Amino acid sequence: MSKRGRTGFTLALLALACAMLHLTLGMGAVARQIPLLVVAPLVVLLIAQAGRDVRAVLHPAAAGPPSGRAEQQSRPSALAWILLVPVLVELLGIVWGPGVYVLLFLRAQSREAWPRAIAAAALSALGLWVLFAVIIGTA
């Protein structure tokens, strides 16, 4: 996973850099001067790194030892839990979104009892409501 993941990450960065290069070339001559000086070497460096990573995948002996890190939960599951935060904030707002998230997290991840999970969720929502609706006035 580590070598493929590493290569995938490098290729993702390379794709992003290429997209930014494309956007840079579409800018006016003056506005793109400095960005072009930055993005061009960036693409070159990332191509070099990607080549290196791909070689490591194709020739496993050249690479280092595999990761021995113990993993508590799968990476996709952790990422899904992380991305659920902005999704809920987008759908339910900054007061109820995190509150619902707290409830879901405590029930599904931490296996807390319902009363405790509901109390924690209610407290979170109340705290955020006080902060954003009462004090700051942005909710």
Place this chain on the structure above:
Amino acid sequence: MDLIGQAAWEGLLIVLSWPNILIPVAGTLLAMTFSILPGLSGAALMALMVPLTYQWAPVPVLLLFGALVGGATFMGSATAILFNIPGTAPNAATMLDGYPLAQAGQAKTALGCSAAASALGSSFGIFVLLLLIPVVGALVMLFGPAENLMLAIWGLAMIVTVIRGSVLKGLAVALFGLLLSFVGFDPRTSELRYTLDTLYLQDGLSLVPVFLGIFAVAEVIDLMVSGRSTISGSTRLEQLTGSATAGVRSVLRHFGLFLKSSVIGTIVGVIPGVGGTAAAFVAYGEAARSAGPGGTFGRGDIRGVIAPEAANDAKDGGALLPALAFGIPGSAGTAILIGVLALHGIRPGEELMTTQLPLAFVLIWSLFLSNWMTSLVGLSLVGPLSRLTVVPTHRVVLPILVLAAAGAFAYQGRIGDVWLTFGFGVAGYGMKRFGWPRVAFIIAFVLGPMFELNLHLTLSLQRLGRIQFWSRPVVIALGILLVSTVWLRRDRVAAAIRYPKEGPDRTPGRGRPSAGPDARGSGDR
């Protein structure tokens, strides 16, 4: 000088008189509480407090706002050290070594060090402020676009010194940071760049959501997928080592570094528009540079806490100089302060620096008192705060996520910032997992706008014949520093140019740092 001494004494008496003293105390406690939430800086609190003070007399206003400027620093550092969450943007530099120290069970030492460096750094800044009041005009005039440009280049050059592991990855990620700092309006033509035709990106990527994502959210993902039971890896309080006293002592042991960082912070503070974040990162980079290849920066080096904390707090004294003398704000906080002063009939400038000088000192002493009080309260909280590092991971993760989401939203009230935070969180996790140094990205991202704007201004001024770049003394001094920075780490520069066999990527969170008196943590950069 007698006039200044007399005014300073008068100002001190006003601050210490009853019930005036209650105002800075209350303001400090309020700022400390408020700054626990990332994204809500001292400036945000000051803005919220402005309407409350419309009917107040000038002295209580100065007392309150001096305390608000000084009180927001320590708790931001505490969350940076304990959870990798910067309470305010300048605290981000403290995370780089503070959090690895907490991971290694050294949270007490890091917190004690942060409190001591903050208090002493702010005292240094105020001491310099007192010394420079008579010559402030000449000092501010020394810094123009050319000097700011050299300062930015110096800061960017320090990336070479703070990269560990793959130089190529470090440079690439720094270029990425620089590129993303260009999102928004072009400073010359106002043409939109990389905004994808969205309104949200027109103001550029904000610092706070990026910091929160790259460090705090990324750390949460790492905690979730790793088998670590607690942040420190210890489940009992007795297993934590270090102490607040050891932290305070470390500042005294590295007093030269503390002084150097305070000087950097004060100078950067004096320069309008540069700000505490740049001060903290420049001081951090200089500390890493001067430590040489043997340093353990980024893996739990106490010097990586001293430098940004001293610089960030010393900056406040420096920032007051142009604000009080010319009404030029050095930061968002001082901009609000100038506005508040104007609301109460106090105009920065000659009058405030002569006949109203005692009022200026009320503000200065209130800031001083607030900085010390923050640190003393912080020191008394080191024990309870360090307990948080032995709380089971599944209990820590949730508050950090909620805090990150709330902090991102609180910054500008935009849900897009919450998306940005969590998007950068995933990217930050990838960077951490696969050995792309996050510190290089952040330094470039912070200094990018300063670099670009001042480059254009300098080139324009040079073209118009208004300045001669290399005939300016501060430019020459910074140029010498720049050359020495690159020369002392020429091995890294050569490695970057030649692109030789690189060492293994330092996969963070795995293993302990190399031995050394200050090397105690694990983590990445």
